[in-house]
Amino acid sequence: MADLLSVPHSLSQKIRELIPKSKVLVVGAGGIGCEVLKNLALSGFQEIEIIDLDTIDVSNLNRQFLFRKEHVGKSKAVVARESILSYNPDINIKAYHDSVMSQDYGVNFFKRFRLVLNALDNRAARNHVNRMCLAADVPLIESGTSGYSGQVELIKKGVTQCYECQPKPPQRSFPGCTIRNTPSEPVHCIVWAKHLFNQLFGEEDPDQDVSPDTEDPEAKVDGEHSVTDTGNIKRTSTRQWAQEINYDPQKLFDKFFKADIEYLLSMENLWKTRKPPVPLSWQQAASHSGDGEMEDESDIRTTDMKVWPLSKCAKVFASTISQLKTDLADRNFLVWDKDDKPAMDFVTACANIRAQIFSIQQKSRFEIKSIAGNIIPAIATANAMIAGLVVLHAFRVLNEEYEKCPAVYLRKKSVHSKFILAADKQVSIANPSCYVCSPKPFVNVFVNVEAMTVKEFENELLKKHLNMVAPDVVLDGKGVVVISSEEGEMQANDDKQLIELGIVDGSILKCDDFLQNYELTVAVNQYEAKEKDDPLYKVVANKDELKAKEPANGKENGVDNNQNDGNDESDDDLMLIEYDEEDPQEGSSSKKRRINPPQDNDEDDDLCVIED
Numbered sequence: 001m002a003d004l005l006s007v008p009h010s011l012s013q014k015i016r017e018l019i020p021k022s023k024v025l026v027v028g029a030g031g032i033g034c035e036v037l038k039n040l041a042l043s044g045f046q047e048i049e050i051i052d053l054d055t056i057d058v059s060n061l062n063r064q065f066l067f068r069k070e071h072v073g074k075s076k077a078v079v080a081r082e083s084i085l086s087y088n089p090d091i092n093i094k095a096y097h098d099s100v101m102s103q104d105y106g107v108n109f110f111k112r113f114r115l116v117l118n119a120l121d122n123r124a125a126r127n128h129v130n131r132m133c134l135a136a137d138v139p140l141i142e143s144g145t146s147g148y149s150g151q152v153e154l155i156k157k158g159v160t161q162c163y164e165c166q167p168k169p170p171q172r173s174f175p176g177c178t179i180r181n182t183p184s185e186p187v188h189c190i191v192w193a194k195h196l197f198n199q200l201f202g203e204e205d206p207d208q209d210v211s212p213d214t215e216d217p218e219a220k221v222d223g224e225h226s227v228t229d230t231g232n233i234k235r236t237s238t239r240q241w242a243q244e245i246n247y248d249p250q251k252l253f254d255k256f257f258k259a260d261i262e263y264l265l266s267m268e269n270l271w272k273t274r275k276p277p278v279p280l281s282w283q284q285a286a287s288h289s290g291d292g293e294m295e296d297e298s299d300i301r302t303t304d305m306k307v308w309p310l311s312k313c314a315k316v317f318a319s320t321i322s323q324l325k326t327d328l329a330d331r332n333f334l335v336w337d338k339d340d341k342p343a344m345d346f347v348t349a350c351a352n353i354r355a356q357i358f359s360i361q362q363k364s365r366f367e368i369k370s371i372a373g374n375i376i377p378a379i380a381t382a383n384a385m386i387a388g389l390v391v392l393h394a395f396r397v398l399n400e401e402y403e404k405c406p407a408v409y410l411r412k413k414s415v416h417s418k419f420i421l422a423a424d425k426q427v428s429i430a431n432p433s434c435y436v437c438s439p440k441p442f443v444n445v446f447v448n449v450e451a452m453t454v455k456e457f458e459n460e461l462l463k464k465h466l467n468m469v470a471p472d473v474v475l476d477g478k479g480v481v482v483i484s485s486e487e488g489e490m491q492a493n494d495d496k497q498l499i500e501l502g503i504v505d506g507s508i509l510k511c512d513d514f515l516q517n518y519e520l521t522v523a524v525n526q527y528e529a530k531e532k533d534d535p536l537y538k539v540v541a542n543k544d545e546l547k548a549k550e551p552a553n554g555k556e557n558g559v560d561n562n563q564n565d566g567n568d569e570s571d572d573d574l575m576l577i578e579y580d581e582e583d584p585q586e587g588s589s590s591k592k593r594r595i596n597p598p599q600d601n602d603e604d605d606d607l608c609v610i611e612d
């Protein structure tokens with residue numbers, strides 16, 4: 001383990017010669033990316049390319065030190081390049097302001113590199129780069145941080161497991177009826193408020209309905225089928241109705257916070273064991289007194305850190321609706337973004353109004369932003385430590401010492417401010433039934449062939465779930481082309497049910513993504529959702545191995561807080577080194593101890609699973 005923290009012994013003549021000659025690609029110029037770029041530049045790399053799709057936000061400046069205030073709004077990749085050149089003008093560094101998932105970056109693009117370094121923040125892009133590096137047979141160093149936790153791992157075809165070898169647990173979600181009918185925590189109101197934003201201004205999604213859920217099994221009266229749908233609930237789409245009333249804030253308010261709540265009250269079963277909600281009219285909210293005015297509206301400490309009084313929530317509800325309506329005028333829909341002021345203000349106001357109605361604790365804008373944006377504060381030190389480990393791994397990779405690159409994990413102990421670094425004892429080998437890196441990738445899918453359309457199969461299953469970018473699909477044995485990546489070629493199939501194209505239980509589909517150089521065989525199994533909350537489809541790569549994982553205990557915000565005190569001898573596959581934050585020197589004494597493997601993280605894509 002001590003080896004993993006030191007510059008490899010063999011940073012000898014050979015590695016020194018390799019460093020300036022080796023072309024590397026850094027994917028992402030955010031928190032880790034800036035650190036990695038600086039480390040590469042300072043350790044003598046001369047051929048660097050960097051790709052990032054984003055522009056610099058003011059909130060990046062505290063840790064993404066290649067950027068300054070005057071760069072806000074400019075391309076991260078372009079500015080990162082300029083800053084690195086100011087360190088060393090002789091470096092040959094190229095910047096792409098683009099998504100790495102764009103079709104412009106095919107296998108041949110990746111083959112030009114000796115090594116790819118991921119510094120990303122989302123699963124889709126990580127999956128894609130994983131596949132591109134496997135296809136191009138280029139080693140990939142994957143890294144991520146989440147608060148004080150982080151990890152680095154090498155992915156090398158034929159040597160290690162790939163990023164997709166272990167199934168990632170699904171993102172945390174809440175049952176629809178909790179959100180729509182019976183919220184009990186602030187997060188339920190925040191999720192509802194985001195859904196409301198999407199219903200009114202975003203891309204409409206039937207799964208994000210905000211009206212009372214009349215199918216809630218809890219609301220059923222014994223012997224009755226379901227609560228009947230009475231007149232006070234509009235059954236036209238929320239968006240359509242909002243447009244019809246020209247987004248009149250008072251009418252919208254009275255529907256969402258009064259009429260809908262009155263309707264919920266009529267579902268009496270729901271309130272037998274719960275405190276019933278209290279409907280609130282626009283009139284009552286706007287003129288609400290007793291909660292005082294905010295002292296200084298221009299002071300961010302007041303507007304962001306304090307809970308807004310109800311009257312302010314009502315005011316913000318009205319003003320943001322009129323702003324968002326204007327923003328929507330020249331677009332089909334808006335995309336909710338925590339950094340977009342009216343969008344964030346709207347969610348803050350709505351979440352708190354709903355919280356008041358359901359007697360749930362209200363939250364400040366700052367707190368709501370962190371919950372709504374799934375924000376775990378980024379810690380500059382954690383990014384720096386991980387980026388240091390990334391480049392140490394890079395040295396070993398240049399020297400083809402792949403077996404000396406086991407995954408390394410950073411954790412913070414809750415007591416004594418100690419960071420812990422733990423490493424697997426050896427590199428993890430590939431899962432033989434991985435549906436990405438095994439020699440013959442294969443999955444079983446469970447879909448209702450009579451209900452699912454070709455478009456849903458493509459968008460939901462192949463693209464969203466299986467992360468393909470531009471699939472071509474053929475029904476095996478019949479030669480029927482189901483989906484074509486050529487625009488417009490098979491559009492006529494889009495709205496057909498799978499069965500109309502001859503896809504039935506037992507059919508085999510050959511799915512081919514040319515960009516990712518990835519061929520997947522899909523076995524179709526007929527499946528019908530029984531309960532309302534059953535998934536639309538299921539994907540099973542290996543029936544035995546892909547059982548859902550139990551969420552780990554002791555987690556807050558999706559981060560494992562079960563920091564082991566190191567006394568548990570149960571795991572033999574990890575070695576531990578620990579040192580004090582205050583006194584990094586202590587780390588060099590490298591007490592070797594064993595810890596439990598860091599827990600799988602069910603919310604954060606930046607950390608992945610360690611199998612024990």
Ligand SMILES: Nc1ncnc2c1ncn2[C@@H]1O[C@H](COP(=O)(O)OP(=O)(O)OP(=O)(O)O)[C@@H](O)[C@H]1O
Pocket residue numbers: 027028029030031032033051052053054059060076098099100101119120121122125378
């Ligand atoms: N498909 C992609 N192609 C290229 N770059 C990407 C892609 N997806 C994400 N990125 C970049 O990866 C970087 C990840 O960095 P980081 O996790 O620090 O996120 P951030 O957006 O800078 O910070 P925060 O999310 O905390 O505001 C970002 O700069 C982001 O733009």
Ligand SMILES: [Zn+2]
Pocket residue numbers: 161162163164165166430431434435436437438
């Ligand atoms: Zn794999």
